[in-house]
Amino acid sequence: MSIIFLLVLIFSSTSHSCWVRQPKSATPPTTSSTPPPIPIGDCKCPPLKMYSMNDYISNNEGGKYLKNQQSWNPTIGVDKDLCTFNVQCDPIPGVPNYYTVAFRSNGSPIYVSLKIRKRSLKNKCVQINRVINNKNTFVEQPRYIGSLDCRPHTDGTHQWYFHDYPVFDLGFACVADVHSFKCPIIKIGDKVNFTERDPWARQGSLYISECPDNLYPMLHSTDAYITTGGARKPESGIFEELFCVKVNDTAFAWYFANKQLNSVWFECHSLEEVFGAGSKCVCGAFPQINNRNDLEKYDRKGEYKDVQIGANNWSASCKFNMECEKGYTAVVFSANYDPIILTGNYITCTYNPLSNWLRAWFVNSVRVVNPAGACLLLPQTP
Structure with missing residues (x-):
């Protein structure tokens, strides 16, 4: 499967002096040819x-749901001496709200930020943000995450790695992100205190939802409850990844972290009530799957209904490995991605690049929503 990374990176006035800028067309491309790699x-x-070409996006398995959104080329800033770069989406006429989206051919859509060299931080050469009403929604914060780098791959080539994957x-x-008032109305639960973040933005997804103490704001779709991963105050929810997508000329749908949502509510619940587990490292719950009933809740396609469930010799933390007894395999389930079979890589709770106040779970470099882990006795392949 292909993957999308949704990023928004806006540069300060000094950023252009820090990098060699690659040329960019002043207007969105209108042809279907693929621009040369950078x-x-x-x-x-x-x-x-x-x-940036819509036909190119439509052929990307993970990102083809964006094929009807207006798109254009970003500017790539390159450091000639180091394997580092930055990405800038400049505004175009008539589009005040937009994301920078990164695609790949292996994996699912994921929100990431780029590795910025340390001396860039000192010079404040880059901001990472979402753009609404031609303004950053993020404070100025040159940020070094160190999670994307170039390294030797197992086949002898060099590849980009994100979180060691x-x-x-x-x-x-x-x-472009300009369809929010065409999406279905989001309903509000009784306990939620709902505040519009920027009334001038004309953006129907910009809200702060607050709940009473010990309850978490959640997006409730027909098949999932979604928490925001708030680090500053768990009772306050900012859903930066909530995005209205044009499905076709007459239909629009809400998406969150690349998951389509149906019949959306904002509600207040405890994590224990919904997930049967408390928050880990402010990213939210990461429960263990210990029995058949647990597995049925997460195995949406029924792929593992006849598989034996083993003991979980692990507990979730900010960065951890899932340990299983001999013969059993660690598998991570989530609301927004197919089950991930682990092969030794770690799981981490880290920054969501759209806000300093948000965190997110990453598994095999995939941004997962509402994850849960199981140790399963999988059939042996020949």
Whole structure:
């Protein structure tokens, strides 16, 4: 499957002096040809692809739901001496709200931020943000996360790695976010205190939802409860990844972290009530699957209904590995992605790049919503 990374990166006035800028068209492309890849100096990793053409997006398995959104090329800033780069989506006429979206060919959509070299932080060369009404929704915060880098791959090539997991065919596009008032109305539960963040933005997804003590704001769709991963105050919810997508000329749908939502509510619940587990490292719950009833709640397609469930020799934390007894395999289930079979890589709770106040779970470099883990006795492949 392909993957999208939704990022918003807006640069300060000094950023242009810090990087070699690659040329960018002043207007969105109108042809269906694919622009040439952008090399990163002398870096051995593959050049970055430009995914701005709608037919190119429609062929990306994880990102094709964005094919009807207006898109255009970003600017790539390259450091000639180091394997580092930045991405900037400049505004275009008539589009005050937009994201920067990164695509890849292996994995699901994921929100990430780029690795910025340390001396860039000192010079404040980059901001990471979402753009609403031609303004950053994020404070100025040059941020070094160190989670995306170029390294040797197992096949002898060099590849981009995010959280120690390879990212293939990495590329970017700017994607408009201008349909929020065409999406279905979001209903509000009785306990939720709902505040519009920016009345002038004309953006129907910009809200702060607050709940009484010990309750968490949640998006409730027909098949999922979703928490925001708030680090500053769990009772306050900012859902930066809530995005209205044009399905076709007459239909629009809400998405959150690349998951389509239906019949959306804002509600207040405890994590124990919904997930049977408390918050871990402010990212939210990461419960263990210990029995058949637990598995049925997470195994949406019934792929593992006849598989034996083993003992869980692990507990969730800010960064951990799932340990299983001999012969059993660690599998992570989530609301927004197919089950992930682990092969030794760690699981982490880390920054959501759209806000300093949000965190997110990442598994095999995939941003997962409402994850749960199981140790399963999988059939042996020949």
